[in-house]
Amino acid sequence: MNEVYMGMTDNNNNRVKQVAIPEFNKKNAICKYPFESNSGEELSTELHNKTIQEYCKIGDVDNAMKLVAQLEAMGFHPNSISYGFLIDSLGSVGRTLEADVLFQEMMYLGFKPRIRLFNALLKGFLKKGLLGLAVKFLVEMDRMGVCKNQETYEILLDYYVSAGRLEDTWMVVNEMKTNGIQLSSFVYGKVIRLYRDNGMWKKAIGLVEEIREKGISLDRQIYNSIIDTFGKYGELGEALEVFEKMKQESIVPDITTWNSLIRWHCKAGDLTKALQLFTEMQEQGLYPDPKILMSLISRLGELGKWDVIKKNFENMKCRGRQEVGAIYAMLVDIYGQYGRFQDAEDFISALKSEGFLPSASMFCVLANAYAQQGFCEQTVKVLQLMEAEGIELNIIMLNVLINAFGIAGRHEEALSIYQHIKESGISPDVVTYSTLMKAFIRAKKFDKVPEIYKEMESYGCTPDRKARQMLQTALMVLERRH
DSSP: OOOEEEEEEOTTTOOEEEEEEOOEETTTTEESSOSSOTTSOOOOHHHHHHHHHHHHHTTOHHHHHHHHHHHHHTTOOOOHHHHHHHHHHHHHTTOHHHHHHHHHHHHHTTOOOOHHHHHHHHHHHHHHTOHHHHHHHHHHHHHTTOOOOHHHHHHHHHHHHHTTOHHHHHHHHHHHHHTTOOOOHHHHHHHHHHHHHTTOHHHHHHHHHHHHHTTOOOOHHHHHHHHHHHHHTTOHHHHHHHHHHHHHTTOOOOHHHHHHHHHHHHHTTOHHHHHHHHHHHHHTTOOOOHHHHHHHHHHHHHTTOHHHHHHHHHHHHHTTOHHHHHHHHHHHHHHHTOSTTOSHHHHHHHHHHTTOOOOHHHHHHHHHHHHHTTOHHHHHHHHHHHHHTTOOOOHHHHHHHHHHHHHTTOHHHHHHHHHHHHHTTOOOOHHHHHHHHHHHHHTTOTTHHHHHHHHHHHTTOOOOHHHHHHHHHHHHHHHHHO
16 A cells, blocks of 8 residues: 655654655545554644545545544644635535534634635525525624625625525625726626516627627626527527527537527427537537436426437437436436336435435435426435435525425425525525415415515515516406406
8 A cells, every 4th residue: 555654743752753644546535544643643633634634625524524523632623724625625515504613613713714715605605595694794704804805796696696686786786896896707697697587688688788898708608698598588599699609709608508508499399409409518528417308308208209318318328428328317217207216215326326426416406306296205305315415405405395395286385395494594585485486376375476475575585577477477366356
């Protein structure tokens, strides 16, 4: 076994002795040497810190946290660099509360975190939908004299736009301008999306001229926003023209570009073009997105075209995507209701047997697959399995659960999930409210829809076009009743 050695001072007699450092295999994320020296002596605090950092680099946060416990049992704490690695790693896998505890501990010990760590924790809070904690955190930043930077503002914009919080979005944009922070293509892309979601798609396209006048080149972020805007409002011809122009300007489409084009063609019922785009995407060497495959499976399944789905899976395998084909074949079983993977635990076991470790996004895709069929118990089981893997629930997954109960006609359970969201400190977003409205419309409880709509507005979420349409539908039914 190969070992790396490092000099370490023995405080008793000032001798320098050689202590083995674990050698890491980054490819397999496995430590090749146990956490003791070759002489059986305990590792020094320096070696503990170094090993904690190495574990974080390869994404093995569990073993990193075990070493923290060992270090604290010896009466020591990680150093500032190790704290930074730990907070970053925990935040990246959704373990936000643990990251926050370490951050508070770091502050208590007198360390002064850099803005990068503040941003990492802020991003983690907002990713889980913990807006209340995020706001308190921003106040704490101001109290400590830590100034927001470009990344801080972009994290806030990303959340506010996704959550449909129109006023908060404009507040951030105006604060950026006041503080002399230049609006980047990322910011413009988010503003375009905001216009799009509020039914102002022509204004969104008009913003492109402003971008050009300011000398900001149209990059992939902006092109993707424009394509998605055209697609959402059914202007698929224009979306494809922008797509072609994007390629002419040597900007390579990414997975977001392809996802948008495929999704909106599916929604418009043009499955031939959607499948053509899906094939082109794979020819470019891009990894297929499970959510997009689910859209295709859904539409093709409705038409009974299971042979077309099978053919696409075979093509994926021919391109060397065997593991992807196995995952998607399982999703087909769920959508086709063949009975093979009606149980979520069987699905996860099958994935693991294929050598595929489920991620947070895969759990979300699986939960959504069950939810779309109205399999509430299996949707709940997926979320329980996810928690057992150490992945914390976030607002996206709770919205999926509301949708599952809504499709199954169980509006009371959908409402209970909404109440749980509020009680747990997670902030509902525009998707939460619109999904809940849809659940009550399905249950023909039209009188509840205006109540939810008002609550959405009072909470600071700007209703999108879908929510406004559902409100109008409910009001029309109520008016006819009277």
